[in-house]
Amino acid sequence: MISIERLYSRQVPKSLNAEPTPRGLVALTLEDILNIIGRVQSKHMIGSFILDARIALDKKAQNRVVLALQSQLQHGGMNEHLALGLATTSVAEVCDTNICPKCKGTTKAYSKRYDKLFECSRCNGVGRIILTHDQLYKAINRFMPADQKLTQVEFQRKHYDNYMDCVNELHIEAGNASKWAKELLRRIETNWSGVE
Numbered sequence: 001m002i003s004i005e006r007l008y009s010r011q012v013p014k015s016l017n018a019e020p021t022p023r024g025l026v027a028l029t030l031e032d033i034l035n036i037i038g039r040v041q042s043k044h045m046i047g048s049f050i051l052d053a054r055i056a057l058d059k060k061a062q063n064r065v066v067l068a069l070q071s072q073l074q075h076g077g078m079n080e081h082l083a084l085g086l087a088t089t090s091v092a093e094v095c096d097t098n099i100c101p102k103c104k105g106t107t108k109a110y111s112k113r114y115d116k117l118f119e120c121s122r123c124n125g126v127g128r129i130i131l132t133h134d135q136l137y138k139a140i141n142r143f144m145p146a147d148q149k150l151t152q153v154e155f156q157r158k159h160y161d162n163y164m165d166c167v168n169e170l171h172i173e174a175g176n177a178s179k180w181a182k183e184l185l186r187r188i189e190t191n192w193s194g195v196e
């Protein structure tokens, strides 16, 4: 079965894409791929857009997720600036790769002085840059009008949980879309192997 990364990158080099089945090698066409993505989108729209943003680097899809989340938060009674700030930062955390610029995601950095690889000091050996609470609070405050700026304590007490809820919900949506895409791919393969 092709990976979700391959599916959402919508690239179909035939030789790479042929899948072994009991009937021999069968290749997914671009039409099959677009059809699967369309079906995932109609069942798990937000999750499918997250995969588009994360894998195909589709900024329009990312923006749709932000707007949908912002409107959901506002619907729950949050003011529009805070809703936009929380939506933008949480969607970025889930969709952007945030690869560490120093170690390029390898988690190790070379020290000329010691002629040796060390744990990367920029990302602390994680490979990705994850915003600290302080950076997160500043990022969200950029969306707040001058008279509504949050203090760090306010953010920490009242809104950090909102932020984590958003991140968790986005991961769940993406996971559901990904599961459904795998199920559809599996069905296609079963179909192929069942063809006489």
Ligand SMILES: [Zn+2]
Binding pocket: 100, 101, 102, 103, 104, 105, 106, 107, 108, 120, 121, 122, 123, 124, 125, 126, 127, 128
């Ligand atoms: Zn690093």
